[in-house]
Amino acid sequence: MRRFGTMEVKENLLHIGGISTEKLVEEYGSPLYVMDQCLIEENMNKFKRGFQSNKFQTEIIYASKAFLTMAMCQLVAREGLSMDAVSGGEVFTAREAGFPMEKIYFHGNNKGAEEIELALESKVGTIIVDNPGELELLEELCRKGNSKVRILLRVNPGIEAHTHEYIQTSKYCSKFGESIFDETIEGFIERASKSQYISLDGFHCHIGSQIFDEAPYLVAIETMVEFAAKIKRKTGYSAKVLNMGGGFGVYYSKGDDALDIEDITSKMIEHLERKIDEYQVEIERVMIEPGRSIVANAGTTLYRVGGLKTTYSGKKYVFIDGGMTDNIRPALYQAEYEGSIANRMTDPTTELVTVAGKCCESGDVIMKDTLLQKCQVGDILAVGSTGAYNYSMASNYNRITKPAVVFVGSGESKLVVKRETYMDLIKNDIKLY
Ligand SMILES: Cc1ncc(COP(=O)(O)O)c(C=O)c1O
Numbered sequence: 211m212r213r214f215g216t217m218e219v220k221e222n223l224l225h226i227g228g229i230s231t232e233k234l235v236e237e238y239g240s241p242l243y244v245m246d247q248c249l250i251e252e253n254m255n256k257f258k259r260g261f262q263s264n265k266f267q268t269e270i271i272y273a274s275k276a277f278l279t280m281a282m283c284q285l286v287a288r289e290g291l292s293m294d295a296v297s298g299g300e301v302f303t304a305r306e307a308g309f310p311m312e313k314i315y316f317h318g319n320n321k322g323a324e325e326i327e328l329a330l331e332s333k334v335g336t337i338i339v340d341n342p343g344e345l346e347l348l349e350e351l352c353r354k355g356n357s358k359v360r361i362l363l364r365v366n367p368g369i370e371a372h373t374h375e376y377i378q379t380s381k382y383c384s385k386f387g388e389s390i391f392d393e394t395i396e397g398f399i400e401r402a403s404k405s406q407y408i409s410l411d412g413f414h415c416h417i418g419s420q421i422f423d424e425a426p427y428l429v430a431i432e433t434m435v436e437f438a439a440k441i442k443r444k445t446g447y448s449a450k451v452l453n454m455g456g457g458f459g460v461y462y463s464k465g466d467d468a469l470d471i472e473d474i475t476s477k478m479i480e481h482l483e484r485k486i487d488e489y490q491v492e493i494e495r496v497m498i499e500p501g502r503s504i505v506a507n508a509g510t511t512l513y514r515v516g517g518l519k520t521t522y523s524g525k526k527y528v529f530i531d532g533g534m535t536d537n538i539r540p541a542l543y544q545a546e547y548e549g550s551i552a553n554r555m556t557d558p559t560t561e562l563v564t565v566a567g568k569c570c571e572s573g574d575v576i577m578k579d580t581l582l583q584k585c586q587v588g589d590i591l592a593v594g595s596t597g598a599y600n601y602s603m604a605s606n607y608n609r610i611t612k613p614a615v616v617f618v619g620s621g622e623s624k625l626v627v628k629r630e631t632y633m634d635l636i637k638n639d640i641k642l643y
């Protein structure tokens with residue numbers, strides 16, 4: 211397993227944030243999501259350093275869907291980043307955590323009236339409008355509440371980034387945003403720019419997630435700047451803001467060639483500066499929205515090994531006390547992870563095994579045919595790079611409770627989400643009789 215951040219091995223035992231993983235499991239139980247706070251901060255700082263320009267203002271918006279808890283909101287706020295939200299629940303979490311709401315960007319292709327009302331009441335800074343129907347709804351709600359709100363229009367620049375088809379967002383058939391090639395978009399922009407309830411700042415795009423190439427980002431920049439120039443020429447509306455989305459690819463397993471944060475962001479800046487000059491547009495502010503690249507490598511999930519099995523066909527299984535309920539990504543995207551037996555770190559990795567969870571589902575596999583240290587029941591399995599889209603996509607399938615989340619750093623641990631209890635599972639149930 212590749213080690214990131216503060217991971218180190220002492221006396222054959224994996225430590226994160228200066229604490230032994232054995233101690234963490236003893237104290238908080240298993241499975242356990244462990245987040246390396248220093249690495250999260252370091253990644254945020256890399257974005258801040260790389261994405262800076264003398265020609266326009268820049269802003270880093272953390273895409274909270276990757277990993278959101280109240281503690282994370284506090285950390286994002288402390289590091290001075292903005293944050294996106296895609297549902298009433300994410301807006302509410304940010305608000306309750308005391309996040310500065312003017313720095314929230316509210317996304318979503320189907321925001322409900324109640325969610326928009328919550329956003330307006332909570333004084334969310336910017337709403338990213340997905341389509342004309344949503345614009346009408348927003349105007350009506352602003353009219354009712356006698357308020358005015360800043361918006362960006364989400365557009366689809368039609369760029370195919372090479373990633374899993376489930377996480378591409380900019381193909382022509384994508385459900386997100388309005389295509390820049392559809393001529394009706396001009397009328398949509400003119401209408402938004404003239405509305406008395408709305409201040410249209412500019413445009414947003416997001417080309418997909420877990421992207422390893424820099425090329426689609428550079429193509430997206432030129433496409434968006436050219437689009438802003440065309441709109442200015444045809445409608446007179448001059449966009450001041452561009453939001454280029456997130457999607458920066460990270461390392462999960464062998465073969466993943468992660469984008470270097472400072473490198474890709476500084477290349478984006480250079481390209482933006484050049485294209486803004488070339489197309490003579492009046493862009494004053496540019497944002498990006500990284501999620502995964504801030505938290506993925508900072509997360510490790512710790513499991514207890516509960517059983518070992520060799521099937522009649524000779525396949526060897528290691529059974530863990532979690533699985534697809536805490537990490538759906540292998541089942542959903544064929545995602546690959548790396549792991550190690552946390553209490554046997556320096557032993558040779560001689561065992562070819564498949565790590566399976568406890569759900570009633572054959573696809574409940576976290577690592578398929580992977581080499582691990584020889585282990586025993588009761589050992590701890592650490593699976594790396596689980597910080598993004600694991601906790602946030604966790605489920606209660608088979609009525610399995612969600613794990614606790616703990617932040618670690620400088621030899622200390624802080625519980626930030628309690629482990630769910632069986633009582634939590636039934637608290638919203640209403641008996642029939
Ligand atoms: C609109 C938008 N912004 C930002 C992100 C963050 O993407 P990632 O976590 O890959 O950086 C996503 C997710 O794909 C998204 O849909």
Ligand SMILES: N[C@@H](CCCC[NH3+])C(=O)O
Pocket residue numbers: 275377419420539543598599
């Ligand atoms: N949830 C996805 C990515 C979707 C990103 C949000 N648009 C993943 O785990 O890779």
